[in-house]
């Protein structure tokens with residue numbers, strides 16, 4: 001199988017083509033931010049923090065999974081910028097025990113308040129089961145994440161926004177790596193128009209099939225009429241900071257974060273990820289993390305061979321079966 005000679009995308013990735021030197025069209029057309037652009041974002045970010053600081057009960061609501069990237073983001077917001085942080089944990093029923101220990105330890109030791117929000121497992125089971133077995137999202141949505149991850153992240157983003165609006169928290173932070181989200185979206189005012197778009201792509205297909213019991217986990221049409229001044233600004237600082245996976249792991253380990261041993265290589269918190277990856281790879285013949293890893297490799301924050309092994313290693317079938325069993329999915333293996 002041909003794979004881009006610069007990133008990790010292979011010939012099975014949607015819309016891909018290669019030039020005579022084997023470099024893919026995404027490498028040719030995706031700008032990589034230089035030091036000057038990153039610096040401009042850092043300044044914009046610092047101005048924003050300054051203008052929002054200390055006017056609300058919390059300065060920032062962080063989407064916190066206990067994984068390495070959001071833990072490092074928590075550390076940065078608390079220790080570099082001295083922000084008052086409320087960490088919001090969405091428990092999808094598959095957080096590893098070690099990740100939960102990390103969440104409690106890191107929030108305490110970094111001085112952040114923490115709230116854990118857990119829908120009944122039965123609700124998550126229905127949502128994940130539907131996403132695993134039915135084509136409910138557009139194929140374009142699934143170029144960058146599995147259908148199961150898209151479901152979970154859609155609910156997380158909605159609950160985060162709902163919480164920020166109701167607690168009147170002016171900033172919402174995510175720990176997206178530089179491959180997950182471009183620098184151009186690193187500082188972005190939320191608004192009802194963007195939210196309506198997300199309703200059409202994620203909320204509506206789920207609610208249509210599962211019913212009203214899923215509605216509390218998304219914004220309602222009434223929520224969309226909330227005074228625009230209460231809508232937060234989304235930030236994802238890792239897009240413009242130096243991102244080096246090893247250095248991040250080292251830093252947070254020095255603060256007492258422990259790498260879970262029961263998750264797959266692409267996650268440091270979720271026990272559902274292996275199944276989500278497996279189903280996506282079976283169906284689309286490319287790894288759902290390929291786009292993200294390609295972006296990290298392109299930005300120079302990971303060497304290409306480590307990236308290629310991350311997206312070509314087979315899933316751990318014990319983990320795949322574990323999650324399938326909990327969700328009542330028969331893989332026919």
Ligand SMILES: [Zn+2]
Pocket residue numbers: 004005006007008009023024025026027028294
């Ligand atoms: Zn490429």
